Structures are given as structure tokens and as C-alpha cells.
Amino acid sequence: MQLEVEGEVTQRTLLDAVEATYPMLRGTIRDQVTKRRRPMLRFFACEEDLSDESLDAPLPERVAAGTEPYLIVGAIAGG
Amino acid sequence: MAKVRLLVGTHKGAFVLTSDERRRQWKVEGPTFAGWDVYHVKGSPIDPDRLYASQSRGWFGQVVQRSNDGGATWEAAGNKFNYDGPTNTHKWYDNSDHPYEFLRVWHLEPSPTDLDTVYAGVEDAALFRSTDGGANWEELKGLRTHPTAPTWAPGAGGLCLHTIILDPKKPDRIITAISSAGAFRSDDKGKTWRPINKGLVSNFIPDPDAEVGHCVHHVAMHPSRPDVLFMQKHWDVMRSDDAGDSWQEVSGNLPSDFGFVIDVHAHEPDTIYVVPIKSDSDHFVPDGKLRVYRSRTGGTEWEALTKGLPQKDCYVNVLRDAMTVDSLDSCGVYFGTTGGQVYASTDAGDSWNAIVNNLPAVLSVEVQTLR
Numbered sequence: 001m002q003l004e005v006e007g008e009v010t011q012r013t014l015l016d017a018v019e020a021t022y023p024m025l026r027g028t029i030r031d032q033v034t035k036r037r038r039p040m041l042r043f044f045a046c047e048e049d050l051s052d053e054s055l056d057a058p059l060p061e062r063v064a065a066g067t068e069p070y071l072i073v074g075a076i077a078g079g
Numbered sequence: 080m081a082k083v084r085l086l087v088g089t090h091k092g093a094f095v096l097t098s099d100e101r102r103r104q105w106k107v108e109g110p111t112f113a114g115w116d117v118y119h120v121k122g123s124p125i126d127p128d129r130l131y132a133s134q135s136r137g138w139f140g141q142v143v144q145r146s147n148d149g150g151a152t153w154e155a156a157g158n159k160f161n162y163d164g165p166t167n168t169h170k171w172y173d174n175s176d177h178p179y180e181f182l183r184v185w186h187l188e189p190s191p192t193d194l195d196t197v198y199a200g201v202e203d204a205a206l207f208r209s210t211d212g213g214a215n216w217e218e219l220k221g222l223r224t225h226p227t228a229p230t231w232a233p234g235a236g237g238l239c240l241h242t243i244i245l246d247p248k249k250p251d252r253i254i255t256a257i258s259s260a261g262a263f264r265s266d267d268k269g270k271t272w273r274p275i276n277k278g279l280v281s282n283f284i285p286d287p288d289a290e291v292g293h294c295v296h297h298v299a300m301h302p303s304r305p306d307v308l309f310m311q312k313h314w315d316v317m318r319s320d321d322a323g324d325s326w327q328e329v330s331g332n333l334p335s336d337f338g339f340v341i342d343v344h345a346h347e348p349d350t351i352y353v354v355p356i357k358s359d360s361d362h363f364v365p366d367g368k369l370r371v372y373r374s375r376t377g378g379t380e381w382e383a384l385t386k387g388l389p390q391k392d393c394y395v396n397v398l399r400d401a402m403t404v405d406s407l408d409s410c411g412v413y414f415g416t417t418g419g420q421v422y423a424s425t426d427a428g429d430s431w432n433a434i435v436n437n438l439p440a441v442l443s444v445e446v447q448t449l450r
Contacts, residue, residue, distance in 0.1 A: 023155075024155035026158065026159070027140050027141060027142070027158045028139035028140055028142065028158075029139075031140070032140075032158060032159040032160070032161070033159065033160075033161045033181070038138065038139065038140055039137075040137050040138040041138060041139075074138045074139075075138065
């Protein structure tokens with residue numbers, strides 16, 4: 001998906017934009033109340049795992065510019 | 080001609096099974112929400128085309144789905160289940176204090192009087208209510224903040240509120256059951272609650288007079304007689320004639336009184352059904368035989384119903400929300416198994432047929448009689 005994010009592009013503002021654009025995704029990536037990443041998902045960009053990084057740190061410029069994706073990846077686990 | 084619609088929640092999606100009142104030929108549709116656990120699907124008694132479904136999965140959490148056309152199409156409703164106020168702890172399996180956290184919706188109970196009001200029983204145990212068709216949820220926190228709540232411990236399936244009964248004659252009365260805290264009743268629309276477990280005996284609880292801590296699996300009631308309740312517990316089938324103020328054991332001659340489901344015939348308030356399970360460690364039917372047991376005396380005297388059910392090499396379980404009855408003149412009884420079968424009887428259990436054989440493990444079955 002392609003999104004417009006106002007202000008600084010961070011994990012928090014990016015995920016806020018995802019949920020604002022697709023409200024049915026609220027609670028499915030981040031806990032609805034705590035806003036913590038759901039434990040069986042991880043976040044990646046530019047070949048780095050950003051899952052445990054600060055949500056308010058700026059994302060790489062290439063992500064902000066739209067030339068690199070921000071990846072939300074579910075655990076590759078069955079059951 | 081009337082129709083019957085079965086709403087089946089499974090480990091990998093929801094299925095809708097429909098038939099006419101003869102209930103011989105069935106159309107199977109699904110899976111909807113494929114790949115997700117669908118713990119429960121239930122329709123409104125006011126408008127049968129209004130359905131709610133609890134869709135959950137470890138990866139993506141909880142989604143509540145709503146349909147306004149009998150399951151043909153669905154839209155995501157609200158999934159924000161925010162405990163009201165600070166959350167305390169409950170006991171964990173090792174007796175440590177474990178913080179409360181929301182995991183999933185176990186049971187959805189639409190109101191019989193208002194189309195947009197629906198209750199949700201959740202894990203970790205609490206009761207929520209929506210008055211706008213599931214868009215927003217408000218916790219009825221009097222239950223979770225009961226003084227005994229810090230002592231509640233989970234059963235094997237988690238600390239879940241799995242049973243919600245709305246009294247048809249007393250609109251302020253709600254009965255709930257939690258594994259494994261016990262049964263609770265409110266007489267003020269869910270504001271305050273009291274345990275209703277007097278008479279329950281659970282060998283794993285040292286105190287014989289314990290007010291809470293009993294692992295109640297399911298409670299059923301006939302709407303014509305709401306003060307009479309039937310309970311399938313972690314061992315023991317119980318009956319109350321005073322809305323839960325006291326309970327008596329009615330296991331009688333059952334081969335095993337461990338089980339999950341219990342239900343009541345639509346037109347005979349003293350005819351009840353259970354599916355005995357071998358034991359608390361062996362969650363499958365005894366002796367390799369799938370047998371529904373029926374009592375026509377409100378318990379104690381039970382007969383095995385086996386015609387059309389496998390009597391050899393069968394080791395399935397029937398989970399607590401996976402039995403239901405329709406309201407046609409010849410009462411239909413239905414149940415789903417962890418082996419993926421859904422069975423139907425059109426003669427109150429005298430004989431059975433498998434509607435469908437190879438679904439994913441069935442978590443819940445509800446029926447709508449459409450006239």
C-alpha cells in the first residue's frame with residue numbers, strides 16, 4: 001500500500017496512517033489499547049529488523065520517500 | 080416452508096449450513112474468514128439476518144464481524160475491548176499473580192429485545208456490551224472487579240467467560256460462567272454480581288464451601304422456565320431450581336459426567352442433552368463411541384442416543400458452545416465435533432445424521448429457525 005504521512009515518518013506515524021486509512025486493521029497489527037506490536041508480527045525496512053526500535057525514531061529516508069517498503073511480517077508458523 | 084440455518088465456527092473459519100424444515104438436504108457454504116479461529120457465530124433473535132462472529136488468531140488478534148444479510152456479506156465491527164479502569168491480576172497455572180490481558184472473544188450473545196445490543200464474553204474473563212451493533216464495546220466491570228477476581232485461575236483453555244444467559248422474563252438478570260471461576264449472576268443489568276456456585280463440588284479445591292474456583296463448562300436454560308438451570312461442570316452435571324442459588328448433582332447413570340456441552344429441548348424443559356467425555360485428561364468420548372445422552376427428567380435418569388453416530392474408533396470431543404436446538408415442532412438437535420463433523424437429529428435425538436464430515440475442528444454451533 002502507498003500512504004501519505006503527515007509530519008515526520010516514524011513507525012508510529014506510519015502505523016497511525018495505516019489504521020486511519022484502513023480502520024478494519026485496527027487491533028490486528030498493534031494492540032488496540034496499548035498500541036504495542038502484536039507479538040507474532042515483526043517490522044522490517046531496508047534489511048533491518050525495526051521491531052524493537054523506538055516507535056518515534058525517524059524511519060530511513062528511503063522509506064519516507066517511498067522507494068523502500070516498510071514490511072509488516074507475520075511469523076512463519078503454522079497451527 | 081420454514082428454513083433452518085446453522086452457524087458453525089471452526090478452527091479455520093466459519094461455515095453456514097442451510098436446509099428446509101425437513102432438514103435432510105443441506106447446503107454447506109464457507110469457509111468465511113478462512114484460516115482464522117471463529118470461536119462463535121450467533122444471530123439476533125429479533126432479525127435473523129443480523130449475525131455476529133468472533134474471529135481471532137494469534138497473529139492478528141481479535142476481529143468482530145457483523146452481517147446484515149444472514150451471512151452473505153460481512154463487515155468488520157469494533158474490536159476495541161478496553162478493560163474499564165485499572166486491571167488487577169488473576170492467578171496463573173503456577174499460582175503466581177498474572178496481569179489481566181485481553182486475548183479473544185469466546186461468546187457473543189445478541190439481546191432478545193434490542194437489535195443493536197450484543198454482549199461479549201472474553202478472555203481474560205470479563206463481560207462487554209455494545210449498544211451500537213458491535214461498533215463500540217463497554218465493559219460491565221462489576222464482574223471483573225468482584226472481590227474474588229484476583230483468585231480466579233484459568234482452565235486449560237484460558238480464563239474465559241464462555242456462557243452468557245439473558246433471562247427472558249427478568250430483563251435485569253444476566254447469568255455468566257467463567258472457566259475456571261464459576262457461575263455468576265447479576266440482577267441489575269450487569270452492574271453488580273454475585274457468585275452462584277453453592278452446591279458445586281470440585282475435588283481440586285481444598286475448601287468444600289469455596290465460593291469460586293469451580294470450572295463451569297456450560298450452563299443452559301429453557302426460556303419458559305428461566306429459574307431452572309442446567310450445568311455441565313468439569314466433572315458433574317448439575318441442576319438448579321432457583322436461578323443458581325443452589326445446585327444439585329444430576330449425573331445419575333452417565334458413563335462419565337465429564338463433558339462440555341449441555342442443552343435443553345426446545346419444547347420440553349425437562350429434556351436435556353449432554354455428550355459425556357472420558358475424563359479431564361482424555362478429551363474424547365469414552366470407549367471409542369460417540370454417544371449423546373438424553374434425560375427426560377431433568378437429569379439423573381439418562382439414556383444413550385447412538386443411532387447414526389459412530390460406535391467404534393471414534394475419539395472426538397464436543398466443545399462447550401458446539402450444541403444447539405432448533406424450535407421446529409419436531410425439535411432438531413445439532414452438535415459439532417473436534418473431528419470436523421456436524422451431526423443433526425430431527426427427532427429430538429432418537430436418530431442422527433452427519434450433515435457434513437470433514438470441516439476443520441468445530442468450535443461452536445448455533446441454529447436459526449427461519450419462518
